[in-house]
Amino acid sequence: MKFSYVNPTQIFFGQGQIQAISSAIPADAKVLMIYGGGSIKSNGIYQQVSDALASHEWMEFSGVEANPTKETLDKAVALVKQHGIDFILAVGGGSVIDGSKYVAASAHYDGDGWDILTGAHQVTSATPLAAILTLPATGSESNSGAVITKAETHDKLAFLSPFVQPKFAVLDPDVMKSLPEKQLLNGVVDAWVHVCEQYLTFVHDAMVQDGYAEALLRNLKELGANFDNRDNDAWRANLMWTANQALNGLIGSGVPHDWATHMLGHELTAQWGVDHARSLAIIQPSLLRNQIETKRAKLEQMGRNVFNLPQSDDLALKTIDAIEAFYHSLHVPTKLTEYGDDKQAAIDKVISQLEKHGMTNLGEHQAISIAHSRDILNLAIA
Structure with a gap:
């Protein structure tokens, strides 16, 4: 560090x-x-x-x-x-x-x-x-x-x-008392992905950053599980403070970052007006499945420490499944449906924008190429 x-x-x-x-x-x-x-x-x-x-x-x-x-x-x-x-x-x-x-x-x-x-x-x-x-x-x-x-x-x-x-x-x-349900759900998802972009990379020795990131993820998981009890001072205060801590620079200090989910998600929002948080939920599970080998160790760590999953040969995959199930429990979709009826044209449009914006090598290793992004979009678009 x-x-x-x-x-x-x-x-x-x-x-x-x-x-x-x-x-x-x-x-x-x-x-x-x-x-x-x-x-x-x-x-x-x-x-x-x-x-x-x-x-x-x-x-x-x-x-x-x-x-x-x-x-x-x-x-x-x-x-x-x-x-x-x-x-x-x-x-x-x-x-x-x-x-x-x-x-x-x-x-x-x-x-x-x-x-x-x-x-x-x-x-x-x-x-x-x-x-x-x-x-x-x-x-x-x-x-x-x-x-x-x-x-x-x-x-x-x-x-x-x-x-x-x-x-x-x-x-x-x-x-927050007057916020629509959808906006509160988006807040939980947005904060969740912010933490993941600074955590789901590769193993390092920054114990404080990893431990704090896991604490924030457990907070959000619990807040999501108790969403029906959201009309509560403690629920509101904990979401507000957790979301703040997710992206105030602390858990990202001295550790690798990813942000590829955001870069791809931004293009979905720009093209089809998808809510920012929902664009992230659409991209992230597909990206993690595409990048499972490079992120395997951290996915397994997240599975153990956030979802309390037992060690197994397929723990990384089960962790991705758990992330996707978390979104579904909040009624947040993980596939893009807003693009119309031509999936290939939609993918080509996003790829063209990524190239235009210089987003041709993404991720913590700068190894998510345009070809990888195309594969991720193929998974993420319904």
């Missing part, structure tokens, strides 16, 4: 913490609140934020999509520049927070913000931002990553920058 780890995002966790923003945001800051479709106005969150910002100068921007698009976010960038906004407050789930990161970075750039996603522009500064999390899933509230879609071309790309790391994040489990 060799790594440098810091997470500068201050966390305000617990019921009633939204009011903390009144003192956490500088008193002289001109604030832009960014949110999504408006559900925060019907569940009381908007009013709580408004009350907490009573002594601040602020304005708002709404309409950020579930998969935030450059086209929508560029309108917010224009607002930031036009009105001299010097603090952004994202109120929403991972999509709103990711979108706000794009706005924060693009507001300090005179060119096309998409240059940040393609790597043509390296972020060197950004408008400070913070987050009030309304949907636990992505961990975006305390990391430096964002995924943005360009609707015009069906491109979905990611960027990382320490300059868009939220200054603070409010995690109040009460905001």
